[in-house]
Amino acid sequence: MPAAPSALQGSFDVAVIGAGVIGCAIARRFTLEGARVAVIEKAPDILDGASKGNSAILHTGFDAPPGALETACIAEGYAEYLEIHDKLGLPLIRAGALVVAWTEEEEALLPALIQQARDNGVADIAPLSAAETRALEPGLGAGVRAGFRVPREYLIDPWSAPHAYLLQALANGATLLRGCEVTGGGFDGAMWRLETTRGPLSAGIVINAAGLYGDRIDARLIGHSDFTIRPRKGQFIVYDKPAAALATHILLPVPSKITKGIVVCRTAFGNLIVGPTAEDQDDRETAALVPETLAALRARGEEILPALAGQDVTAIYAGLRPASEFKDYQIRAHAGLNYVTVGAIRSTGLSSALGTARHVHRLCAEFGHQRTPLGAPVWPQVTGISEYARRDWQCPGNGGIVCHCERVTRREIEAALSGPLAAQSLAGLKRRTRVTMGRCQGFYCSAALAALTKGRLTQPMAEAEDDR
Structure with missing residues (x-):
C-alpha cells in the first residue's frame, strides 16, 4: 500500500470526525450543500466502531420519546431514506x-x-x-x-446505507482520510487547525461524530464535554x-x-x-x-x-x-467555536442518520455557513448484497463464486477492493460483500480471500499457504 502523506494539504469548509453511519450521512449532506468536506477516521476502514453492529431496522420512531430531538431526527431520516434509497441502490x-x-x-x-x-x-x-x-x-x-x-x-442492510452515503459524498468531491486520528487542535476565530496522525488539517467548521469517543474528542478539542459515554x-x-x-x-x-x-x-x-x-x-x-x-x-x-x-x-x-447519562441525543453547536458535537447516538442511529445530518446542517447556519448546493449531484449506486434482490452470482461474467456460503463472487470482491471507498480490512470487505458471514465463517474461503487481497489491505489477512 502507498505510504500515508505526512501532511494534509489545503483547507476544507467542514471536517467531520468519525466515519460511522452518522459521520457518513453528515459528510453527504454538507457535500450536497456545496461544502468542501473532509471525513477523518482513525480506523483503517469506515463503520469500524458502533456502526458495525446493529439490528438493521428502518424505524418509524413510533416508540421514541415525543418531542425529543432523537424523535425528530428519526422522522426526518426515515422520510429521506424512503425518498433516496432507489437512487443509491439501497434495499x-x-x-x-x-x-x-x-x-x-x-x-x-x-x-x-x-x-x-x-x-x-x-x-x-x-x-x-x-x-x-x-x-x-x-x-x-x-x-x-x-x-x-x-x-x-x-x-x-446495516452497512450498504452508510457506504452509499459516503460514496455519494466522495463522488461529489469529499475527501476520506482513514487511519487518521485527531490528536488535538485549536480555533483561531476563523479556522480550525486539527492535528492528526497524518499531519495538520485546516477547516472552517469541525463536526464531532466520533461515536464511542465523542466525549473524549470534545475534551481534546474544546476542553470539556457535556456528557460521558x-x-x-x-x-x-x-x-x-x-x-x-x-x-x-x-x-x-x-x-x-x-x-x-x-x-x-x-x-x-x-x-x-x-x-x-x-x-x-x-x-x-x-x-x-x-x-x-x-x-x-x-x-x-x-x-x-x-x-x-x-x-x-x-x-x-x-x-x-454510545450511550450516555442522558436519554436523548447530545447534539449542540458551540457558540464562537464553529464546532458541533453529535454525541450519544444510540441504537436508532441507522434510522436517524439522514435526519441528524439535516439537523446538523441547519445548526451550522449560525456559523455563517452557506454554500451553493450542487445543481446536478452524482448518484452512485452501491452493489446490492441483500438476499431479497438480484445478486451478482445470478449474473453472467462474475468470475465464479468465492464465498459459497453467502454466494459472493470474484467480481464483487474485486469491486470492493477498488474505487474511492475500497475495503482496507477483512472486516471492511465483509461489510461490502458478505464474505465469511455464512455457515463456515470463512473456513473454506479464507485461503482464496488471502490470495485475492494480498497487498491490497492495510490490515492484511494471513498469507495463503502458497501462491498457486
Missing part, C-alpha cells in the same frame, strides 16, 4: 413490526405506547387481541396476551437461513425505560437474528461475548418462537452503542 424490505405483550404488566402499557406512536405521527396502528396477534404470526410461543402492528417498519453492549445470535421463514414481522417486545428489549427478525441477508442485550460497561473497544448471556438470549428467542429450538446458529456477535 427496503417490507416487514412491518409486531409489538407483543407477554405479561399483564406489558399489556397494561400498550394503550400508552399506542398513544405515544400517534403523538409521533405514526397513526396507522391499532390494538390487537391475543388471537389477532397470533393470527399474524402463528409461530409465536405460549403466553401472548395482546399486541399491535406497525406496518411501516422495514428491514434494511458509557458504552452499552448488545449481544446477538444469528440463525441460519431456514430460520428466516419462521417470522414474517419484526417481533418487538414492549420497551422498557432502558432498552427496546430483545428483537426477533429476519435480516437483509436471509438469516434471522435474536438480540440485542443491553449491558453497560466501561470498555470502549471490546464487546466480549458471554456464554451465559448468549444462552439466556437463545432461550428467550425460543420462548418467542419455539421453532427456533430446532434451528442452527450461524454466528454470534456483539456491538457497542
Whole structure:
C-alpha cells in the first residue's frame, strides 16, 4: 500500500470526525450543500466502531420519546431514506413490526405506547387481541396476551446505507482520510487547525461524530464535554437461513425505560437474528461475548418462537452503542467555536442518520455557513448484497463464486477492493460483500480471500499457504 502523506494539504469548509453511519450521512449532506468536506477516521476502514453492529431496522420512531430531538431526527431520516434509497441502490424490505405483550404488566402499557406512536405521527396502528396477534404470526410461543402492528417498519442492510452515503459524498468531491486520528487542535476565530496522525488539517467548521469517543474528542478539542459515554453492549445470535421463514414481522417486545428489549427478525441477508442485550460497561473497544448471556438470549428467542429450538446458529456477535447519562441525543453547536458535537447516538442511529445530518446542517447556519448546493449531484449506486434482490452470482461474467456460503463472487470482491471507498480490512470487505458471514465463517474461503487481497489491505489477512 502507498505510504500515508505526512501532511494534509489545503483547507476544507467542514471536517467531520468519525466515519460511522452518522459521520457518513453528515459528510453527504454538507457535500450536497456545496461544502468542501473532509471525513477523518482513525480506523483503517469506515463503520469500524458502533456502526458495525446493529439490528438493521428502518424505524418509524413510533416508540421514541415525543418531542425529543432523537424523535425528530428519526422522522426526518426515515422520510429521506424512503425518498433516496432507489437512487443509491439501497434495499427496503417490507416487514412491518409486531409489538407483543407477554405479561399483564406489558399489556397494561400498550394503550400508552399506542398513544405515544400517534403523538409521533405514526397513526396507522391499532390494538390487537391475543388471537389477532397470533393470527399474524402463528409461530409465536405460549403466553401472548395482546399486541399491535406497525406496518411501516422495514428491514434494511446495516452497512450498504452508510457506504452509499459516503460514496455519494466522495463522488461529489469529499475527501476520506482513514487511519487518521485527531490528536488535538485549536480555533483561531476563523479556522480550525486539527492535528492528526497524518499531519495538520485546516477547516472552517469541525463536526464531532466520533461515536464511542465523542466525549473524549470534545475534551481534546474544546476542553470539556457535556456528557460521558458509557458504552452499552448488545449481544446477538444469528440463525441460519431456514430460520428466516419462521417470522414474517419484526417481533418487538414492549420497551422498557432502558432498552427496546430483545428483537426477533429476519435480516437483509436471509438469516434471522435474536438480540440485542443491553449491558453497560466501561470498555470502549471490546464487546466480549458471554456464554451465559448468549444462552439466556437463545432461550428467550425460543420462548418467542419455539421453532427456533430446532434451528442452527450461524454466528454470534456483539456491538457497542454510545450511550450516555442522558436519554436523548447530545447534539449542540458551540457558540464562537464553529464546532458541533453529535454525541450519544444510540441504537436508532441507522434510522436517524439522514435526519441528524439535516439537523446538523441547519445548526451550522449560525456559523455563517452557506454554500451553493450542487445543481446536478452524482448518484452512485452501491452493489446490492441483500438476499431479497438480484445478486451478482445470478449474473453472467462474475468470475465464479468465492464465498459459497453467502454466494459472493470474484467480481464483487474485486469491486470492493477498488474505487474511492475500497475495503482496507477483512472486516471492511465483509461489510461490502458478505464474505465469511455464512455457515463456515470463512473456513473454506479464507485461503482464496488471502490470495485475492494480498497487498491490497492495510490490515492484511494471513498469507495463503502458497501462491498457486
